[in-house]
Each structure stands twice: as structure tokens, then as C-alpha cells.
Amino acid sequence: MNDATSVREASQSQALPLAGLRVLDLTVARAGPTCVRHLADWGAEVIRIEPPSAEGQDIAGEPDGFDYQNLHRNKRIMQIDLKQAEGKAVFFQLAKTADVIVENMRAAVKFRLGVDYASVRAVNPRIVYASISGFGQDGPYGHRAGVDQIAQGMGGLMSITGLPGQGPVRVGIPIADLTAGNLLALAVMMALFNREKTGEGRWVHTSLLEAMVFMLDFQASRWLLAGEVAGQAGNDHPTAIPTGVFPTQDQPITLAASSPRMWERFCEALGQPEWITKPGWDTRDGRSQDRAAINAAIADVTRTKPSLHWIEVLDTAGIPCGHINTIDQVFADPQVQHLGIAQPVQHPRLGAQRLVSSPINMTGVTRGIRAPTPRAGEHTQEILEELGLDAQAIAALRATRAV
Incomplete structure (x- = not known):
């Protein structure tokens, strides 16, 4: 030196x-x-x-x-x-x-x-x-x-x-x-x-x-304050629905639209405004109970277009979303750079x-x-x-x- x-x-x-x-x-x-x-x-x-x-x-x-x-x-x-x-x-x-x-x-x-x-x-x-x-x-x-x-x-x-x-x-x-x-x-x-x-x-x-x-964190408080023992939820968020991984034409994406206002924007962005008022899907508790059906319905829509299409559509609507990157893709990502x-x-x-x-x-x-x-x-x-x-x-x- x-x-x-x-x-x-x-x-x-x-x-x-x-x-x-x-x-x-x-x-x-x-x-x-x-x-x-x-x-x-x-x-x-x-x-x-x-x-x-x-x-x-x-x-x-x-x-x-x-x-x-x-x-x-x-x-x-x-x-x-x-x-x-x-x-x-x-x-x-x-x-x-x-x-x-x-x-x-x-x-x-x-x-x-x-x-x-x-x-x-x-x-x-x-x-x-x-x-x-x-x-x-x-x-x-x-x-x-x-x-x-x-x-x-x-x-x-x-x-x-x-x-x-x-x-x-x-x-x-x-x-x-x-x-x-x-x-x-x-x-x-x-x-x-x-x-x-x-x-x-x-x-x-x-x-x-x-x-x-x-x-x-909240999984601990679920037990300490609510008496709930959390189990495995895979790529879904344990309590916030929909939050998870969904297929597209080319590769999966991850998204989160769990709040009432975000759920409305999400349904509109996907071209499914009728979901907003669908019985059972119009409340947070209802969406939680019908998680599997909601995830399947979302997947039926998202798999019709490429991942980049949905990233752009959802980002415009203010819905948190992103690609699921491998480690090399992480460091090639323009925001990471x-x-x-x-x-x-x-x-x-x-x-x-x-x-x-x-x-x-x-x-x-x-x-x-x-x-x-x-x-x-x-x-x-x-x-x-x-x-x-x-x-x-x-x-x-x-x-x-x-x-």
C-alpha cells in the first residue's frame, strides 16, 4: 500500500x-x-x-x-x-x-x-x-x-x-x-x-x-395473544389474502393485495371488477376463508399474459408485485444496481x-x-x-x- x-x-x-x-x-x-x-x-x-x-x-x-x-x-x-x-x-x-x-x-x-x-x-x-x-x-x-x-x-x-x-x-x-x-x-x-x-x-x-x-413476530403474537398455532402456508401469506406466487405465460410472479382498497384496485387491474362485490370475497374474513378459490381464480387470469405485462399493469395500479429472481438475476436487477x-x-x-x-x-x-x-x-x-x-x-x- x-x-x-x-x-x-x-x-x-x-x-x-x-x-x-x-x-x-x-x-x-x-x-x-x-x-x-x-x-x-x-x-x-x-x-x-x-x-x-x-x-x-x-x-x-x-x-x-x-x-x-x-x-x-x-x-x-x-x-x-x-x-x-x-x-x-x-x-x-x-x-x-x-x-x-x-x-x-x-x-x-x-x-x-x-x-x-x-x-x-x-x-x-x-x-x-x-x-x-x-x-x-x-x-x-x-x-x-x-x-x-x-x-x-x-x-x-x-x-x-x-x-x-x-x-x-x-x-x-x-x-x-x-x-x-x-x-x-x-x-x-x-x-x-x-x-x-x-x-x-x-x-x-x-x-x-x-x-x-x-x-x-406476528406468528408469535398469534399464539401469545390469540391462541393460534401457525402452520405451513407455503408461498401464501398466513393471514393477508391474496398474497402469494402466481403463474404467468413465462414465469411466476409474486404479488400482495390484501387491504380492502388494494383488493379493489387489484380486481380492476385484472379486469375482474365483479370480484369486488362477489359474496364471500367482499370482506377480508371472507377472502381468508375462500383463499384456495381466490388463488385459483387469480391464477386463471395471470397465466394468460407474460410476467412483464402483469408487473407493469399491477405497478401502475399501485399493487406491490415483482419477479422471483435467482441470485444472479438479483444482482443484474436495475434497482439493485x-x-x-x-x-x-x-x-x-x-x-x-x-x-x-x-x-x-x-x-x-x-x-x-x-x-x-x-x-x-x-x-x-x-x-x-x-x-x-x-x-x-x-x-x-x-x-x-x-x-
């Missing part, structure tokens, strides 16, 4: 809202890194700490693979063996100057390693310590390992996903991991805001299970890349990816020197594989 590039990147970083925040990243897999990625993308100085590995492989995935590259951009990476006293001493030197520590080990592991909140707070009362576990930090399942699919199952999502009678189905993204990471990033921001008033940090934590139950969410970055070894940037927009701040994902341990030497360790001390740490 030349001097001009360094100055430019430093200037861009200083303009970001989290510039000046130091984060120690102890995360693995996906949920924790999702939290840290928010902080890194918006300007925090993130030091990712990984255990030394003879193979140079990270326990979260293949370093040159698409997943690892997507999760760990905008960071510096060093290697520390937290199981060794010398390595843990280096960690606590870093912790003294950190604002945030993020981890998603099994609940008990941080205590076994001696890097838990109480231990860190003893040297830095201002620390915001952020944790994700599978099922919570304590309780009957607190000791268990948890991964996304287990949380999807235990949190109820798999019971309401898929076609009626199909049996449990997982969704196509790690939604419990991602939601837990997003919520933890929000918790970090709240704790940092609170620290401005109190001068002290806090331990904030969530779990995959809590995140998954939270994401049930306009939003600029796939950002270019130049990797020194892997060449030109495109990564999904932050979906957040903020006035006065240019969204982008400042730096590609480093290789394993790339910044170990640099960060140790910043701590004031001389060549002899660093060599001694390397000799014992503490770093």
Missing part, C-alpha cells in the same frame, strides 16, 4: 461515524462476525484475533473462500493463543485500550479462557462486552452448542416454512445467525450510548434462540472482488468497502509493535507460539 492510498483510506475512515472506536473481534462462524462487520463497515478499528494455526486456516472457514472474504473485510487480523499465559497477556494489553469486545463462543468457554466480561472489566471498566450464544448464557440449555439450523428448528421457524403438509423446512439463509448478529450490533450501540452518560461499559448478549423467537449494494474491492492476492456492502444509508457518508479481508495473522507484527513490544519480545512470543 503506497502513502497516497494510506492517506486516502485514513481520511475515508475518519469521516465514518464509528471512527475512533476500537473493537476486538474474538468471533467465529457467522453470527458474531455479522455483528462485527457492521462496526467495521462504519469505521471502527477492528482487530480480529484468531488462534495460531500451522495450516494458516481460520476456524470460521477457508480464508480465500467467498464466505470468509465477505465476513472479514475492513479489519486487521492477528493471531494470539489465548490458552497460553503469554498470549492472554497480549490480549489484556489490547483490552485496556479497546471500546468493544465481541465473542460468540459457547457460553462457558470465555470463562474457561479467563477472557470473560468480569475479567476484562477489571482492567477496563469502560469496555462494552458483546456475546452471542446458541441458547443464552445460562439456563437448562446454556451449556449447549448452537448453530443456525438448530435455532430455526427449536425457535419454530421450520414448522411454519414450506408447503402445507410438507414437513419441517429450513429457510435458505442462516436467518438466526444473521439476526443475532444484527441485534448484537444494535445492543453494542445502545451500550456505547449509555456509556456516554455513565462512563462505564456493560455486558450485552443475545442468542440464536432469542433472535429466532423474536423474528417469529442503482442502490450500489455490490461494492468493488481490490484484493492484493485474489484480484478484483465484489462484496455486499452495508445496507444502511447515511447522509454525508459514502458507503463502501475500505479494505479487503487480510490473510491469517497478517497484522500480528504490526499490532504487537504498536503495543510497544520490541523485536526480542515478539520473537519470544513467536517461539512459544503464543502469537
Whole structure:
């Protein structure tokens, strides 16, 4: 990296809202890194700490693979063996100057390693310590390992996903991991805001299970407030009708026209104004009860014209609708391209890349990816020197594989 590039990147970083925040990243897999990625993308100085590995492989995935590259951009990476006293001493030197520590080990592991909140707070009362576990930090399942699919199952999502009678189905993204990471990033921001008033940090934590139950949203309230146990509804919305997937001459489309006024506009757009006053279809409850017949009638109409015809007709009528894109079609979509969410970055070894940037927009701040994902341990030497360790001390740490 030349001097001009360094100055430019430093200037861009200083303009970001989290510039000046130091984060120690102890995360693995996906949920924790999702939290840290928010902080890194918006300007925090993130030091990712990984255990030394003879193979140079990270326990979260293949370093040159698409997943690892997507999760760990905008960071510096060093290697520390937290199981060794010398390595843990280096960690606590870093912790003294950190604002945030993020981890998603099994609940008990941080205590076994001696890097838990109480231990860190003893040297830095201002620390915001952020944790994700599978099922919570304590309780009957607190000791268990948890991964996304287990949380999807235990949190109820798999019971309401898929076609009626199909049996449990997982969704196509790690939604419990991602939601837990997003919520933890929000918790970090709240704790940092609170620290401005109190001068002290806090331990904030969530779990995959809590995140998954939270994401049930109205399906949860159907049970808690109305006593209804939701089942699988396939591509139909569980309560808002019609909302679903319908055939056309060339490819299916998805649409939603459930409110009374929208239903009227929808019927008119389809050339079926008589549906508006048809007995049983003229009320929301009636449409809910006659869902199958309504869906069949809509399909009989929509399959007579190409998808683009119906997208244009329905859009003109103000009816939410859209194509059902494959992933490649998503990134070819003109609106997605306009939003600029796939950002270019130049990797020194892997060449030109495109990564999904932050979906957040903020006035006065240019969204982008400042730096590609480093290789394993790339910044170990640099960060140790910043701590004031001389060549002899660093060599001694390397000799014992503490770093």
C-alpha cells in the first residue's frame, strides 16, 4: 500500500461515524462476525484475533473462500493463543485500550479462557462486552452448542416454512445467525450510548434462540395473544389474502393485495371488477376463508399474459408485485444496481472482488468497502509493535507460539 492510498483510506475512515472506536473481534462462524462487520463497515478499528494455526486456516472457514472474504473485510487480523499465559497477556494489553469486545463462543468457554466480561472489566471498566450464544448464557440449555439450523428448528421457524403438509423446512439463509448478529450490533450501540452518560461499559448478549423467537413476530403474537398455532402456508401469506406466487405465460410472479382498497384496485387491474362485490370475497374474513378459490381464480387470469405485462399493469395500479429472481438475476436487477449494494474491492492476492456492502444509508457518508479481508495473522507484527513490544519480545512470543 503506497502513502497516497494510506492517506486516502485514513481520511475515508475518519469521516465514518464509528471512527475512533476500537473493537476486538474474538468471533467465529457467522453470527458474531455479522455483528462485527457492521462496526467495521462504519469505521471502527477492528482487530480480529484468531488462534495460531500451522495450516494458516481460520476456524470460521477457508480464508480465500467467498464466505470468509465477505465476513472479514475492513479489519486487521492477528493471531494470539489465548490458552497460553503469554498470549492472554497480549490480549489484556489490547483490552485496556479497546471500546468493544465481541465473542460468540459457547457460553462457558470465555470463562474457561479467563477472557470473560468480569475479567476484562477489571482492567477496563469502560469496555462494552458483546456475546452471542446458541441458547443464552445460562439456563437448562446454556451449556449447549448452537448453530443456525438448530435455532430455526427449536425457535419454530421450520414448522411454519414450506408447503402445507410438507414437513419441517429450513429457510435458505442462516436467518438466526444473521439476526443475532444484527441485534448484537444494535445492543453494542445502545451500550456505547449509555456509556456516554455513565462512563462505564456493560455486558450485552443475545442468542440464536432469542433472535429466532423474536423474528417469529406476528406468528408469535398469534399464539401469545390469540391462541393460534401457525402452520405451513407455503408461498401464501398466513393471514393477508391474496398474497402469494402466481403463474404467468413465462414465469411466476409474486404479488400482495390484501387491504380492502388494494383488493379493489387489484380486481380492476385484472379486469375482474365483479370480484369486488362477489359474496364471500367482499370482506377480508371472507377472502381468508375462500383463499384456495381466490388463488385459483387469480391464477386463471395471470397465466394468460407474460410476467412483464402483469408487473407493469399491477405497478401502475399501485399493487406491490415483482419477479422471483435467482441470485444472479438479483444482482443484474436495475434497482439493485442503482442502490450500489455490490461494492468493488481490490484484493492484493485474489484480484478484483465484489462484496455486499452495508445496507444502511447515511447522509454525508459514502458507503463502501475500505479494505479487503487480510490473510491469517497478517497484522500480528504490526499490532504487537504498536503495543510497544520490541523485536526480542515478539520473537519470544513467536517461539512459544503464543502469537
